[in-house]
Amino acid sequence: MASAVYRKWMLWGALAATVLAALLVDDESEQAVDDVVQAVQPVSGSSGDKHTVGQTRETLPVDQLGKRKFSARADDIFAVTSWVPKRTAVDSSFNPQILQSRQEEVRRQPPTPSAPPLQFEYLGRVVAEGKTRIFLAQADQNYVAGVGERINAEYRIGRIQEDAVELIYLPLGVRQTLLIN
CATH class of the missing domain: 1.20.5 (Single alpha-helices involved in coiled-coils or other helix-helix interfaces)
Known part of the structure; x- marks a missing residue:
């Protein structure tokens, strides 16, 4: 307590x-x-202006302030900043290695497109009425085609021989051979 x-x-x-x-x-x-209020002296000759205590009507000596000085880096405040290192300019005519590498780059061309590898499997053939037709399989699809017929709108049968089938890859016009065992 x-x-x-x-x-x-x-x-x-x-x-x-x-x-x-x-x-x-x-x-x-x-x-x-x-x-502070006593230190400020009121301006004499004010005609009818009402001032609160501590406020005076003096002008600032602007001409005595001087001009601002800015650094050279502050010229462009909206400049783009890049973090990529700057490349130095080198005249390639004086450096034969650089000149040669640039010429090699110009000579290089993109590789020519090639047909994809054949994914067909030969299943067999049938000869009827003088026409030979072959049976091919690709993944889960089975196809029956003769000379000149298309498969999947990408391939066309060019020739059928005893030991090979010639297929033409239509987008590039490349001939490919499927060997028959």
């Missing part, structure tokens, strides 16, 4: 110290403002 009373007295004491400190600080700030 004694500690509860002790706490109350401590809280009341802290409250009293806080109020006293606030009053002292308030008085000091008012005194500082009064000192």
